Amino acid sequence: MIQLHQVSKIYKVGGQDFYALRDVNLTIEKGEFVSVCGTSGSGKSTLLNIIGCLDFLSSGQYLLKGENISQMKDEKQSAIRNRHIGFVLQDFALIHNQTVLYNVMLPLLFSKMSFRKVKAHAMDALACLGIRDQARKKINQLSGGQKQRVAIARAIVTQPDILLADEPTGQLDSHTGMETIRILSELNKKGITLVVVTHDPTIAAMAERTITISDGRIVTDLRNE
Amino acid sequence: MKTLHLFRSFFRGIRISSVLLSLMMTATILIGVLTYARIRYVTTDYTTVKETTLENAYYIQSFPDPKDLVNGNFQLGGVTIEELQAIEQDPSVQKIYTIRTANPLSYKDYGISIVLYEPELLYAFPELKEMGIDFSKNPNGCVLGSQLFQGIRTGDAIELEFYQPKYSTASFTVAGHIQAPYKHLTFSSSSTNSTADYLVSAQNIIIMQATDEVISRLSSLAEINYQQNYIIAFQEGASQEQIDTVLKKVMDKGIAVSLDDITENTQAHVSKRLKQWLPRPLFLLLSATVAYLSTVLLMVRKKEKELAVWYLCGCSKPRCSGIVFVSASILAVVPILINTAFVFLAPTLDWLGILDLSGFSVTKDALLPILGYYLITVVVCLIVTRASMAKHSPLTYLRGV
Known part of the structure; x- marks a missing residue:
């Protein structure tokens, strides 16, 4: 599903090269649940951004479902991101002055789906997360846990192959956080490839496989028992 | 439909300021359009006289005695046509140009006049053709200048009602139309100001060429009279002494002003008007443009986090920019x-009396500066939005959303 070959991401900082990722080789199979751990600034989020086609790699190759993403322009990468990848972020990345329904509809508004079907699909996604009754509410009227459910509903509304979660429980209490991870695990069991960036060892242990990054390199890649 | 949804969402939270900005721009552009119309009104007069082919010509203006007006004896300022024809025989005189009118008549119960131009007059003032007074395809037709004639096309027949010596109707073929405000050359107004606005009138009118056929036809239908003023065009080599000799013969009945002097006086008059009229609308347009661009910039800044979320959901950067640019352009499109x-x-x-546009020449020519202003505003908007959006990557906002 996801193949990274000698991938590097370099930023210019004060005229010098800073390696956010250095020669990363990684393969993630379809349906896998992978956690990515590391200290702050180790390159976890950069790795997720590269996998999610949010950022361009400086060197190397990225194959997604056998297709070479590295050479593609922004329009094509955005289309892939829209169709195949869903994101769940720590800060939810929701539009606060809009309704729950609008936020969940957003990826479908950029897809080729007809407008008539967009609303129906969005309501289905909300129903999957048990928050269909919140559709007309504004985001700023919801609790943290509800916001994260909306974010997950938005992430799955296009029926993506991959879900990328960057510290999805970072702004949630432990109970709500575990509930969120449970929802993501359920989605993984349905066949969605799940990659979770986390500081929390409990959450990391829930994955089938844990990758540890330090200074832009993968230092360990272990299967969890 | 999906894109409309995105445009709608773009304006969320900024609707009131968008409406206010649109209203302000509408009013400012309207002021600009009316100023342009005012300038066109005075410059049309100037151009009509300036572009004349007559080199050595004098406009003889008379100031009729009220008694003459009552008696109807004010044609040619009291000079008879025979006297004028005699003056035209003078070797220094090239031609005397007169204008006639035919009255009374009406069209669908609305009173209107027919103005008759000699064919030579149309050559002498080529700007008349630019106004729409063109008989090249139909020398005996009529050119219409009134909102009364809306819907009548060139080539159609128009029926007019005449009242003297008895009521009768007659059909004429339409040769063309003059644009509102229906400006045409007239020799019926006199002024000591000696500017072109007294040679050009704006009123509902029908214009015909004073061909033998037209004169013959109209003579049996209406009263044909000469307008009170006329132009004497002298030969190229005529000396000032010869000119003065001829002008003396008519000067007791009016004043003579050369067309060159009229052109010069009008130029000074127009320049004065431009200095009075232009600064305010230009300042308002500039202010409106700055306000528009500032608002667009603020809108883009306000929406940058939202646009980052759009990017996250699969909207490419060019598409994001495109939606932002089109949304910002909508603000300018509504006033346009x-x-x-x-x-x-x-x-x-x-025509309906809802507006009084006397002194304004609101024609379709005004569309060009309106479109020009829109294009400039849109191009600057495009540059501003792209520059603003290029400053920060969506990732910058997603890290801290």
Whole structure:
């Protein structure tokens, strides 16, 4: 599903090269649940951004479902991101002055789906997360846990192959956080490839496989028992 | 439909300021359109006289005695046509140009006049053709200048009602139309100001060429009279002494001003008007443009986090920029559309008495500066939005959303 070959991401900082990722080789199979751990600034989020086609790699190759993403322009990468990848972020990345329904509809508004079907699909996604009754509410009227459910509903509304979660429980209490991870695990069991960036060892242990990054390199890649 | 949804969402939270900005721009552009119309009104007069082919010509203006007006004896300022024909025989005189009118008549119960131009007059003032007074395809037809004649096309027949010596009707073929405000050359107004606005009139009118056929036909239908003023064109080599000798013969009945002097006086008059009229609308347009661009910039800044979320959901950067740019352009499009509608409706609104546009020449020419202003504004908007959005990557906002 996801193949990274000698991938590097370099930023210019004060005229010098800073390696956010250095020669990363990684393969993630379809349906896998992978956690990515590391200290702050180790390159976890950069790795997720590269996998999610949010950022361009400086060197190397990225194959997604056998297709070479590295050479593609922004329009094509955005289309892939829209169709195949869903994101769940720590800060939810929701539009606060809009309704729950609008936020969940957003990826479908950029897809080729007809407008008539967009609303129906969005309501289905909300129903999957048990928050269909919140559709007309504004985001700023919801609790943290509800916001994260909306974010997950938005992430799955296009029926993506991959879900990328960057510290999805970072702004949630432990109970709500575990509930969120449970929802993501359920989605993984349905066949969605799940990659979770986390500081929390409990959450990391829930994955089938844990990758540890330090200074832009993968230092360990272990299967969890 | 999906894109409309995105445009709608773009304006969320900024609707009131968008409406206020649109209203302000509409009013400012309208002021610009009306100023342009005012300038066109005075410059049309100037151009008509300036572009004359007559080199050595004098406009003889008379100031009729009220008794003459009552008696109807004010044709040619009291000079008889025979006297003028005698003066035209003078070797220094090239030609004397007169204008006649035919009255009374009406069209669908509305009183209107026919003005008769000699064919040579049309050559002498080529600007008349630019106004629409063109008989090249139909020398005996009529050119219509009134909102009364809306819907009548060139080539159609128009029936007019005449009242003297008895009531009768007659059909004439339409040779063309003059645009509102129906400006045409006239020799019926006199002024000591000696500027072109007294040679050009704006009123509802029908114009015909004073061909033998037309004169013959109209003579049996209406009263044909000469307008009170006329132009004496002298030969190229005529000396000032010869000119003065001829002018002396008519000077006791009026004043003579050379067309060159009229052109010069009009130029000074127009320049003065431009200095009075231009600064305020230009300042307002500049202010409106700055306000528009500032608002667009603030809108983009306000929406940058939202646009980052759009990017996250699969909207490419060019598409994000495109939606932002089109949304910002919509703010400018609404005032443009309203003003364009005004340009098309103005003659009708004037005709219905809803607006008083005397002194304004609101024609379709005004669409060009309106479109020009829109294009400049849109191009600057494009540069501003792209520059603003290029400053920060969506990732910058997603890290801290």
